[in-house]
Amino acid sequence: xxxxxxxxxxxxxxxxxxxxxxxxxITYYVVSCYFVNSVYYYSSNKSFMNYIVYGIIILTALxxxxxxxxxxxxxxxxxxxxxxxxxIFLGLFIFIExxxxxNINRISNSINKITKKQTGYSSxxxxxxxxxxxxxxxxxxxxxxxxxDPNNMEGYVIPMEIVNENNLKNENLAKYDDFIEMLNDxxxxxxxxxxxxSSYVSMFVTNDGFENIASxxxxxxxxxxKQTTKKTYSSKTLNEPFTLLIMGxxxxxxxxxxxxxxxxxxxxxxxxxxxxxxxxxxxxxxxxRVPIVCTKYKSKNKINSAAYYGTDCVMDTITSFTGIKIDYxxxxxxxxxxxxxxxxxxxEVDVPYAFCESNSKRKFGNNTIFIExxxxxxxxxxxxxxxxxxHTWPSYCGRKYSNYxxxxxIRGQNQQQLVKATVNKLKDIKxxxxxxxxxxxxxxxxATNIDKDTMISGFDTFKNIIFNSKNVNGDDFIGTxxxxxxxxxxxxxxxxxxxxxxxxxxxxxxxxxxxxELKQPNVQKDFSFSINRPYEDKQIGKGTYKY
Numbered sequence: 001x002x003x004x005x006x007x008x009x010x011x012x013x014x015x016x017x018x019x020x021x022x023x024x025x026i027t028y029y030v031v032s033c034y035f036v037n038s039v040y041y042y043s044s045n046k047s048f049m050n051y052i053v054y055g056i057i058i059l060t061a062l063x064x065x066x067x068x069x070x071x072x073x074x075x076x077x078x079x080x081x082x083x084x085x086x087x088i089f090l091g092l093f094i095f096i097e098x099x100x101x102x103n104i105n106r107i108s109n110s111i112n113k114i115t116k117k118q119t120g121y122s123s124x125x126x127x128x129x130x131x132x133x134x135x136x137x138x139x140x141x142x143x144x145x146x147x148x149d150p151n152n153m154e155g156y157v158i159p160m161e162i163v164n165e166n167n168l169k170n171e172n173l174a175k176y177d178d179f180i181e182m183l184n185d186x187x188x189x190x191x192x193x194x195x196x197x198s199s200y201v202s203m204f205v206t207n208d209g210f211e212n213i214a215s216x217x218x219x220x221x222x223x224x225x226k227q228t229t230k231k232t233y234s235s236k237t238l239n240e241p242f243t244l245l246i247m248g249x250x251x252x253x254x255x256x257x258x259x260x261x262x263x264x265x266x267x268x269x270x271x272x273x274x275x276x277x278x279x280x281x282x283x284x285x286x287x288x289r290v291p292i293v294c295t296k297y298k299s300k301n302k303i304n305s306a307a308y309y310g311t312d313c314v315m316d317t318i319t320s321f322t323g324i325k326i327d328y329x330x331x332x333x334x335x336x337x338x339x340x341x342x343x344x345x346x347x348e349v350d351v352p353y354a355f356c357e358s359n360s361k362r363k364f365g366n367n368t369i370f371i372e373x374x375x376x377x378x379x380x381x382x383x384x385x386x387x388x389x390x391h392t393w394p395s396y397c398g399r400k401y402s403n404y405x406x407x408x409x410i411r412g413q414n415q416q417q418l419v420k421a422t423v424n425k426l427k428d429i430k431x432x433x434x435x436x437x438x439x440x441x442x443x444x445x446x447a448t449n450i451d452k453d454t455m456i457s458g459f460d461t462f463k464n465i466i467f468n469s470k471n472v473n474g475d476d477f478i479g480t481x482x483x484x485x486x487x488x489x490x491x492x493x494x495x496x497x498x499x500x501x502x503x504x505x506x507x508x509x510x511x512x513x514x515x516x517e518l519k520q521p522n523v524q525k526d527f528s529f530s531i532n533r534p535y536e537d538k539q540i541g542k543g544t545y546k547y
Contacts, residue, residue, distance in 0.1 A: 021071050021083070024090045028067060028097075032060050035097040038104040044456040063093065106436060113443035115451050122198035122224035123158040128186065129218045133193060136166050136221040144168070145182040145194035148175035149296055152309060153227070154261050155179070159195035162223050177296050179203075179308050183210065186217075197261035198222055202250045203308060205362065206265055206286075208496075234327035238450075238458025241273040241516040242327040245315060246419070247307070248387070250334045262331070264307025264314060266387070266415060269324070271515045274461040280515050281419075282483040282508055282541075283412025289490070289497040290321040302497060311449075322505065324512055328450045335360060336445020337387065338380030340422070343437045344429075346377040347421040349386065352414075353404035356397035357385035364396040387415050408498070409484065416482055481515070483508045484542035501545035508541040 036057050043053040067090055074086045125144070127133045133142065147155030163170065174191050176182040183204060185191050197203060198219075204210045236242045248266025267284040286304040294306065294313035306317040315326045338360055341347055351373055359367040359381055369385040371378070378386060390411040394402040429435055486504035490497045513519040 018075060020087060021075065024087055024094070025067065025071055028090055028094050029064065031094050031097050031101070032064055035101045036060055038101040038108070041104070041108050041452075042456055044453040049456050049459050060097075067093070103432075107439065110439040110443040111452055111455060114446050114448055115455070118226040118228055120224065120226050121153045121158060122222065123154045123162065123195055124198045124200065124219045125159075125162070125193050125221040126186075126196055126200065126217045126219050127193040128189070129216060131192070133220060134218075136162075136168075138220075139168060139172070139193060142172060142192035143174050143190075144172055145176055145185060145191045146173045147179065147182075147195070148177055149294075149309075151294075154197040155195065155309070158223055158225065162195070162221065166221075177299075178301070178305075180207065180305070183213075193220070197308070198224070199261055199263075202263045203261060204263075206250075206263065234454075236327050238454060238461050239274055241271065241275070243324060243512070243516065244270045244272065245318065245326045245329040246270065247311070247314060247329060247331045248334055248415075249331050250388075261310055262307050264304035266334075267303065267314070267318070268412075268415065268419070269318060269322070269326070269512075271324075271512045273515050273517065275517075276479070276515075278479040278481070278515055280481045280483055280512050280540075281416050282485065282512075283409070283415060284318070285408035285412065285485065285487075285498045287408060287496060287498040288485070288487070289499055290317060293317050293320045322509055322512075324509055328454075329448060330450075331447045333445040334384055334387070336441055337384050339441045339445070340380070340438065341378065341383040342380040343434065343441055344422070344425045346379050347383055347418065347425050348375065348377050349383075349414075349417050349421050350375045351378075351386065352410070353406070354401050355385075355389050355404060355406070356393055356401040357389045358393075358396075360384055364393070368396055370397070370401060383418060387411070387418050389414070413482070420480065481511060482539060483511060484539045486542055486545060502547055503545040504541040504543070507543075511540045 039053055039056050039060075043050050070086060074082045125136060125139070133139065146159050150156055162168070163173070174185075176185075179196060182191070182194050182196075186194050187209070200217075201214045204213050210216075234242065246266070246268040247262070247264065248268075250263040250265060265286045267286070269282045269284060270279055272279045284303060286302060288303040289300050290303050291298045292301050292303075292306050292309075292313070293316045294309050295301075303317060303321075306314045311329060311331065315329060318324075319326055351371055354373045355371055357369050357371075358364050359369055361367070369381055371382055371385060388411070390406050390408060392402040392404065392406070426438070429438070484504075485500050485508060487498050487500035490499045510519065514521045
């Protein structure tokens with residue numbers, strides 16, 4: 001017979017159980033909402049991932065209903081063992097969903113940093129270090145150089161804001177169509193100061209005559225601003241053939257956020273076909289003479305000068321002279337290369353010659369980087385030196401490390417080898433902490449116009465690349481055609497230029513169009529080889545040409 005005492009005791013037991021169950025259940029509701037919100041970030045109408053995301057959301061909602069109903073049954077059953085097992089299972093699901101949510105959000109934050117919604121712009125007034133101009137207040141009767149193009153943010157728009165805000169005289173402004181011409185006039189004291197991008201040191205330090213620009217000049221005023229990024233997204237997904245422009249940014253800082261202008265010494269144009277897992281890679285020599293389409297008169301200049309006017313100018317200039325539409329771009333900060341390579345534990349490359357190079361701060365002396373010839377693992381500083389080297393430095397390194405010939409082409413080949421070695425190392429990462437280290441580095445040192453939805457749409461392509469890398473022996477899990485732009489040296493007004501052969505460019509663009517499935521390949525029916533001579537794959541664009 002059930003007594004009143006038994007009933008009261010049972011009710012007391014139920015009340016004791018309700019509080020922990022309710023607390024766990026409310027916690028699960030909160031964590032589940034956080035989990036659903038984290039997963040929903042990866043929904044995209046462009047991708048099969050959309051179905052996976054909604055499937056996970058429906059499953060989570062179903063689990064919420066199941067755990068809620070189960071809570072009622074456990075309380076009604078009023079058994080200690082049932083309480084314990086229920087709380088264990090519910091606690092386990094809380095932990096799993098919280099753990100997954102935290103990790104998903106870390107990846108999401110890295111994607112958001114890479115696909116920045118705003119572009120940074122920064123302009124400075126610079127003058128020669130040895131004069132008596134030390135602030136903007138000393139510019140009253142001084143001549144100040146300014147770019148004439150009213151669409152140039154860092155050369156004209158922000159400078160004119162500085163002029164108006166500080167009551168500088170418009171009649172003191174000397175207008176120029178080119179930064180290099182303006183810098184030359186500053187050095188020759190034809191003007192007293194000039195407006196330029198705040199990244200001017202890294203932009204111009206590799207130009208002849210400006211090797212010591214950091215010590216020759218001083219900044220007397222600076223203004224920065226951010227602007228919503230112009231939508232230059234392609235309509236293509238990453239599951240169809242696309243083009244990608246990689247731009248190396250030789251920044252003095254570990255961030256790409258400050259300025260849109262940059263040093264354009266490294267320009268690599270890639271086409272990738274996810275259907276065939278084949279890529280073409282073209283390193284464009286920095287001195288290639290082409291029309292800079294965003295300048296007032298579209299006059300011919302070194303292609304790296306397009307970077308002085310920002311990312312869009314580089315893309316438009318390359319598209320103009322190659323005829324290849326660029327779908328996506330990626331900016332890579334060279335300072336980040338050091339951190340990335342070190343985080344990967346180094347990368348293995350075949351160094352073609354022993355050389356020396358300045359360190360990442362462009363310092364020699366005790367900071368000089370020495371690298372031997374041969375296959376070896378390079379650390380971050382060595383990898384950056386390998387990517388930068390194109391000159392001998394006998395005065396710093398001696399004969400042993402200066403006994404070679406290098407140029408933009410060899411440097412381009414070295415950079416391609418470094419890119420490939422880095423990708424090969426990335427595919428072998430298995431540690432979660434290592435992944436997060438790399439995501440943090442990537443978020444700070446890479447920017448792209450590939451938006452979040454497009455990245456998610458490339459899920460199938462990424463999956464196939466990873467699958468292919470694990471099922472192909474060696475490093476060549478992606479077929480690559482390395483292209484070579486042939487040309488000749490030319491000097492105009494004592495300035496060196498590289499003039500490309502149109503025939504070479506035509507061969508290169510034809511190979512790109514074939515890989516993009518815009519043209520049908522010409523099938524070579526005849527093939528011969530000698531067992532005594534190793535087969536060498538022909539480098540497209542490299543040969544003897546008339547024009």
